[in-house]
Amino acid sequence: MTITNRNPAAAAEVVLDDVDVGYSGQRVVHAISLELPRGQIGCLLGPSGCGKTTLLRAIAGFEGVMRGEIRLNGESVSRPGFTLPPERRSVGMVFQDFALFPHLDVAGNIAFGVRGWSRGDRDRRVRELLRLIGLSGYERAYPHALSGGQQQRIALARALAPKPELLLLDEPFSNMDIELRTDIAHEVRAILRAEGTTGILVTHDQNEAFAFADCIAVLNNGRLSQWDTAYHLYHRPADRFVADFVGEGTIIPGKVCENNCVETALGKIRGPLSDRFGPGTAVDVLVRPDDIALDNDRGDIKAEVLSKAFRGADFLYTLRLQDGTEILCVAPSHDNFVVSDHVRLRLNFSHLVVFPRGDSGPARR
């Protein structure tokens, strides 16, 4: 991962070193290690109940750690027996329900964290942030009179006001309209960049994660599956869970026939294989919808259309191969096949992703 470091001055480097977190003796998060460089934006992605919010609260200082260490800018802030309280961490947080103070107006909410500043500085900071979030002139409005999107941006401004070194966002977009989410994620990312703050987002929505983060941690059942860029999560998933959770696709059985070649219902698929998959090993192969091309002229694999979903620029077809295996395939929407049509396929693999047979996890989603 190489991402440029835009603003080293105000941002924190976050290091999690073999961290366990839990409540009342019950471990929720196990052995998490990751490093987020200064000024970068990271994301904790996973299904609900995977422990991502717990981990975020541990980084904020609301929960202690049971093992390992959390370091901000090299300073140890959490270790067993010691938790630096949240108010002394220079960490801002945006909450899922925004948690705006109902008794304070917009200016009062934003200025809540900078009450130590002089009046002039405070007012300037409030005005500056309102301009940044596009809500100038709303100083005297009260939270209940604002729309969800406006409240969300006020919550962001409030968290940014004290110039935190690290901003944590706990599913901040989940209360918003789906159409708006990606837009707002982009917008918030731009604001974080402008403020030069390191950020960590928690979400269960991969589109949000892709739109927001430089680097994404996929959590499964309290454990870190992969800490990587969106591109690598999609094309080089570390395990079946990541393959399954990120993006669409099917996992079909296969058998290694020779080095760097797997025999499947789709025929022989070639690609670099790890040494541990010797010839004869039974494996599962990840087939992304774009690994298959619909090509009635040159294709040599026969399949039948089971169902299809129109997605604008393309169709997502569910196809059945001759031996009954079902796969997904994306095709441009100018070719319009109908259900039960017989079609021909061509392989279009750029990477071969193979897992040992019999790993846990559902075959497709």
Place this chain on the structure above:
Amino acid sequence: MTPEPAAPPARSRIKWLPRRVAQLSLWQMVAVTMALVLALPVLVIFAHVFLPAGDVWLHLRETVLGEYVTNSLLLLLGVGIGVLVIGVPVAWLVSVCEFPGRRIFQWALMLPLAMPAYIIAYTYTGMLDFAGPVQTMIRDLTGLGFGEYWFPEIRSLTGAMLMLTLVLYPYVYLLTRAAFLEQSVCVLEVSRTLGSGPYDSFFRVALPLARPAVIAGLTLALMETLADYGTVAYFGIPTFTTGIFRTWYGLADPAAAAQLAAVLLSFVFVLILLERWSRMRARFHHTSSKYSNLPRYRLRGWKAGAAVAACLLPVLLGFLIPAAQLSIWAARTTDHWMNPDFAQLVFNTFYLAAIAAVVAVALALVLAYARRMQGGLITGIAVRVAGLGYAVPGTVIAIGVMIPFAWFDNTLDSLMRDWFGISTGLLLSGTLFALLFAYVVRFLAVSLQTVEAGLGKIKPSMDDAARSLGMRPLGTLTRVHLPIMRGTLLTALLLVFVDVLKELPATLILRPFDFNTLAVRAFELAGDERLAESSSAALAIVLVGLLPVILLSLTIERSRPGQRQQKGRRNEDSAEAEPIAVPAGTQGA
């Protein structure tokens, strides 16, 4: 009381305590201790179930118990039917229809809440008895004399049903109306698209959805009916509450009185279970969080007239007429209340009510914070138990306070006399402390409900937000909690204050010698047939009782999402939507 979610729960380990107890956190111990102390009266009463039956109890069972049960059940039946017949239709009219005066009736229908049942009972007695204005007018108009015409006897079981119905129907009205307003328009519209007409939709969708709320309102009214002492005592109807008084004072048998109270308690518990059950169902029946204004059916012509009459009648009979009568009496007897004695009486009452309110709200705060800091089964049960008193009749609580306090005083006194030859006399029983304790047991739920609703508005994430913005726990308390809770605390104080002001039976039993409150004075004067003289005290109670009614109507006005704030798009469950805390125990029995 510092909100400190981050810190590990303060665990106090005391070695000599059993392990399970030693593992309770500080908050849990506080909650459990408070619950045990507050449950003492009820536990004492229950313990008497297991005592061997004494002669008096056997005598009671053979002679009057059947009558008590029959009368109490008939009273419940009559009041139950009455409050449903009045409460549900008027709730429907003001929330679904449009007719002249609807906006006024919306709150005016709550006015009878300010009128304690015993006050309305003797006011009507004064108006309807032989020498009263109504019969006098009949005689003047017809020329008939005594015994030559039929006139209903107000001092009867039917009369008591009517009196209680007139002041208790607002419970059904309030909860039913809230249920109608909470219903999403969508479900009504769905039913329209499925081929049901507006009236059909009401009976097939709106009313069944509101049923749990109707039942909850009904059970509250029935609890008040069971708890009533003033009305039935004044009308001379033998029920449980009057029976307990008779056994306590007339037969001087505390054990038998407590056993009678235990039977009454079992009736109450059936009602509590019914109420819990219906409230649980009310949650399931909450269909949607999207609201919009209900389109009202505009009534015209005779229909509008009938609607006005239906709403006017309960307000007239339940508040306006008795309040007018009280005012006339009070105006005629100015020398009875424009004097230092009456001022002393008012001061006594307000002083007592104010202390009780402060104590109840302080304890409610501790319990509510205990639940917030250390939620879970133990704290939850403790808070529930502590709030149970709202359903327990004042008579029962008074007996339950008196028995252990008297035992303590007597034991201490005899010990001290044996050892040192000093008599300690009455330390607890017959003091203001006993009375205050009973008030707190009875009305803690009122403050608890309000405080918990207020604290619920401060989401835990707001604590976290304040912490992440550099605020220490104490700062969070003073800069976030206190400003948000201020209104709530005032409301809770006011509600308890007014309830204590109205309370009659527990005050009668527990008050120190020669100590009077407005309620006791009004009741005693009325009992001596000095109705006009009692009116000033009664009117004072009614006037102060109006305050929470006004407050309640404002709360409801604000609680309907989308009703007033249409300017900005509102978030579904944003700030202001307070749960409507219907003050239990409003009638003071």
